[in-house]
Amino acid sequence: MAMDWNRMSRRGVLTGAGAGIVAGSTLSQTALSEPRARPDGRKLGYAVVGLGSYATRQIMPRIAQCEHAKLVALVSGTPAKLEQYGAEYGIPKTHRYSYADYDRIRDNPDIDLVYVVLPVFLHAEYTIRAFQAGKHVLCEKPMAMNSAECEAMIAAGRKAKRKLMIGYRCHFEQYNLHVRKLIAEGAIGKLTAISAESGFYAQPGQWRLEKDKAGGGSLFDIGIYSIQAARYLAGEEPEWVSAVESTDRSDPRFATVEDRVAFSFRFPSGVVANCLSSYSSGHNHYRATGRDGYLDMEPATAYEGNRLFKGRAYAGSEAVVLPPPAKLQWVGQMDHLAECAMRGAEPIVGGEEGLRDIRLIEAILQSAREGRAIRTAGA
Amino acid sequence: MAMDWNRMSRRGVLTGAGAGIVAGSTLSQTALSEPRARPDGRKLGYAVVGLGSYATRQIMPRIAQCEHAKLVALVSGTPAKLEQYGAEYGIPKTHRYSYADYDRIRDNPDIDLVYVVLPVFLHAEYTIRAFQAGKHVLCEKPMAMNSAECEAMIAAGRKAKRKLMIGYRCHFEQYNLHVRKLIAEGAIGKLTAISAESGFYAQPGQWRLEKDKAGGGSLFDIGIYSIQAARYLAGEEPEWVSAVESTDRSDPRFATVEDRVAFSFRFPSGVVANCLSSYSSGHNHYRATGRDGYLDMEPATAYEGNRLFKGRAYAGSEAVVLPPPAKLQWVGQMDHLAECAMRGAEPIVGGEEGLRDIRLIEAILQSAREGRAIRTAGA
Structure with a gap:
């Protein structure tokens, strides 16, 4: 039998400030x-x-x-x-x-x-x-x-x-690490633009489609990979966020959570990133483009089988194949x-890193909701 | 010797209303x-x-x-x-x-x-x-x-x-036409998202970098291919436009025109499109994704050698090769x-089609300038 998450206590975490959240805890930290x-x-x-x-x-x-x-x-x-x-x-x-x-x-x-x-x-x-x-x-x-x-x-x-x-x-996955290394080494010249798409068709009836269990929809669940990719490929924090949401509220899957969100970041260096998060179609791809070419990953953030390609506009691309990793990403x-x-x-990738993404998700959803670009706090 | 465009008269076209623009014309239309x-x-x-x-x-x-x-x-x-x-x-x-x-x-x-x-x-x-x-x-x-x-x-x-x-x-180019046919036939299921990137490194010293000759920068010149692709792949007109611009005004190339613009469309059906226009890196790619897979074109809008791939997230893609066309796109x-x-x-692709794109370019630049989503007149 599946666990009844509804019966589990939230214990006031949403409003607590981190201390004394667990009722009756007399634990002495020292x-x-x-x-x-x-x-x-x-x-x-x-x-x-x-x-x-x-x-x-x-x-x-x-x-x-x-x-x-x-x-x-x-x-x-x-x-x-x-x-x-x-x-x-x-x-x-x-x-x-x-x-x-x-x-x-x-x-x-x-x-x-x-x-x-x-x-x-x-x-x-x-x-x-x-x-x-x-x-x-x-x-x-x-x-x-x-x-x-x-x-x-x-x-x-x-x-x-x-x-x-x-x-x-992905911070422990060899291809994702290699792309970052290649960018840093100048393999594609000065970085100019990133695109990243993450998504899958979310089947109905899962906790991930309930906002009070998942926090939100595709952005929290899968779009976060595109947010991460944009950030670690750029190697800096976005200063502007702009987003457009597309959610069919007549679809029972989306009674409480968002479906598709197209969002863009502008980074302080001038790099721009176009990202997509979707619960209506499969996406697992990113590309970093510089003045001298691009690095493409597809799939980009899979459990296994990620594939890296190095290419140039009009000239096609070639696979970059790495030897098996010393440690799998989970290890x-x-x-x-x-x-x-x-x-x-x-x-x-500590708590501050997780917080950055949640703040960006909040900014993305705010941008989509208010129809305006949001200047991020981290800029 | 190159033509001196500066010496050519504008003849008041910018403010004229279409009639009597050519001074001294006594031409009788009938x-x-x-x-x-x-x-x-x-x-x-x-x-x-x-x-x-x-x-x-x-x-x-x-x-x-x-x-x-x-x-x-x-x-x-x-x-x-x-x-x-x-x-x-x-x-x-x-x-x-x-x-x-x-x-x-x-x-x-x-x-x-x-x-x-x-x-x-x-x-x-x-x-x-x-x-x-x-x-x-x-x-x-x-x-x-x-x-x-x-x-x-x-x-x-x-x-x-x-x-x-x-x-x-591109409305006469066989691969671009074939992609539209495949989408219409349901080859990728219900269309959900489009991405389209167009760009090249614009060398200094060209008329395309002068706003009073080119109208604007990368959007007018090359980004218009992404606008077109988003529209003809979606088969409908955007209702919302959101954009972020990234232009290094200290670069002499960009004294008067824009460099990179990341822009998103939302279409009435719910399809979202992420597009990029760049004068700082090479891009010639688009992808249409539906519930059942994607169609990828790279290069997408080249003079020759466009390549079409049909794929699914995680499962890779296969080239779709067409026989030589009866007529080249220019023909x-x-x-x-x-x-x-x-x-x-x-x-x-009459004048109204050209006007739609120029209106969208104006909306994209307005969105970037004002930091807000623009509802298009055509919606």
Whole structure:
């Protein structure tokens, strides 16, 4: 049986300011052990929170490939899932938690890291409760329902002196990293323009189509890849946002969330980006164009099989093929938080990075709603 | 020696209303012969006005391939060009005109059609003078400096009872036509989104970088291809326009004209289009995406070598290869006006079509300037 998300408490996260959000928590932050270096080579332990398809199909099968981390605990509201995956991954009953039990992870020293793979409306709450239990957190994107929640999550991590990282796997994916390297090396000359499209046909009946669970529609779910791509390809923050939304409100899928959004960024250097987010058609593509050519990725942000092409207008393009990566993107991502926790370093995609995207999503939707360009706060 | 465009008179076209624009013209419209059907199979005669590189390299070499038209006269301000191309194409001295002589084409019954291939600021004037000489007109795009000029040109054609066609060669290019056919046949399902990018690095020192000769910058010159593509792929007119401009005014190329413009359209059906126009990098690409896949063209609007691909997100794409066309795009275009003239039919890309694009360019620039979405008059 699927989890009844409706019955799960929001615990005031939307309005809370990051402190004392969990009713009755008397946790003393100072009583927690500090992040430990592991000179003995012991791997840090992940608790995976939420056993949906992304966690069970993409994340959990890859944790064993991590250099610095291992799977040690599972958290789910569905006892059958705890039983099934607990057996599959050799997780003892003492390390299986229901959501009601979740705060007890503080008493489990095997758990160093918590990977939050829940629907968006639960990100803030389960991240903050993990911090209050003294754990580091890897939280899936989009970071949260809105920027206020993001700020509360960041504050909770700071208070707990624990690391917060957002699940931007493309920062650990070899082709996406290679494109950035090629741009930096001048392979296409001075960068002038970016286009990025992300989308899929969203089938009805999913939590992602409910605004109070997903935060919003295609922008939160898939358009965030185009926002990310525009930012990491440009290597700077947008100063202007302009957007046009197209949502057929007579389609039952879009009773509460947006469908298509065409949005543009202008960056301080003059680079412009045209982006698309869609719940009505498949898109997984981006292109960075410079004075001397372009770099094209299609698919650009897939789980596997990303393809990179280098070309010039009129002259066609050629595939750029890389050898197999040392670490798959999920492995690199999970190892990164483990290393940051051990070394006391900040993750390259921390809470501030997640907050930037949520602020941009808010600016994009505001631009579409008000029919005007929005100057971003980050500019 | 290059022509001194600065010395050429504008003759008040910018403010004129289409009537009596040519000072001293006493031409009686009713005295002109009506467009004639050609049951004898005689080809109609084109006068090419302006012997720049597009006219001499792309147009004139192809006129001989026309079924219904032939080259009969040349108009240029450069005597050496008249001599050179007159000899090359067997045009007698009686059919070679300077700009000062231009109005005398009215006395030459061999000339049925005038192809205006001048810089943009001369389009309205030379089109209107051709109408006043009783000729049909094929005028290169962009149609004119602004929508007022376009309206004057349309009015002049109506008054003269002559046909006006704009040089949108892609409406006669087999791959562009095939994409439209595939979309109409449902090859990609319900159309959801379009992206179109047009651009090249504009070298300094050209008339295209002077606003008072070109009307504007990249949008007028090359971005108009993306505007066209968005419109003919969608098969409808945009109702909303939103744009962001990026022009480095410290670059001497951009003293008076715009460089990059990222603009979006929303169409009444809900289709959204993301477009780019650039004078700082090469782009010649568009994509139409529907629920069931996409059609990609790259190059999309080239003189030759356009390539069409049909694909799906994540699944890659395959080239769609057509047999060689019966008529090259220039040939189809020039034959079309000849046929319209013979049959009294309206060209598929008449003055109203050119006016639509100029109005959209004006809306795009207004949106960028005012930082707000513009509802188009045509919606």
